[in-house]
Amino acid sequence: MAIGGINHVTLAVRDLDRAVNFYVQVLGGRRRAQWARGAYLELGTLWLCLELDARAAPQVDDSHLALSVNAQGFASLKEAIRLSGARIWKENLSEGASLYFEDPDRHKLEIHVGDLRTRLASCHEKPYEGMEFFDDGEGETPAQ
CATH class of the missing domain: 3.10.180.10 (2,3-Dihydroxybiphenyl 1,2-Dioxygenase, domain 1)
Known part of the structure; x- marks a missing residue:
């Protein structure tokens, strides 16, 4: 790859x-x-x-940058973000603790506890509509 x-x-x-x-x-x-x-x-x-x-302008879609945090640091970072006055743009509906917020230029950010492995495990238990799973990129053709 x-x-x-x-x-x-x-x-x-x-x-x-x-x-x-x-x-x-x-x-x-x-x-x-x-x-x-x-x-x-x-x-x-x-x-x-x-x-x-x-020309920097806010995104109008759900595109965002998610930043990994550990469970121990999540609460204090969440509080610092809220105290900064950052706008909260979405409520968390997925596995793992998350806070969706904007920076001062309205870039959409997220702090999240978890990773792809924990997300897929959660999705195996409760899949999204029409969801398929592929083990190790099964059926994918590598880029040339």
């Missing part, structure tokens, strides 16, 4: 200092570099690039 994981995520922001503050002060990220039009942050193993762009 050619893809090894996510390399980095870039989010367009309208106010760089405000965005950096949110990701560092509220979510606990580490600022690694900053320049006039952007910043590189670390959130766990995620390399996040914030890029100044006056």
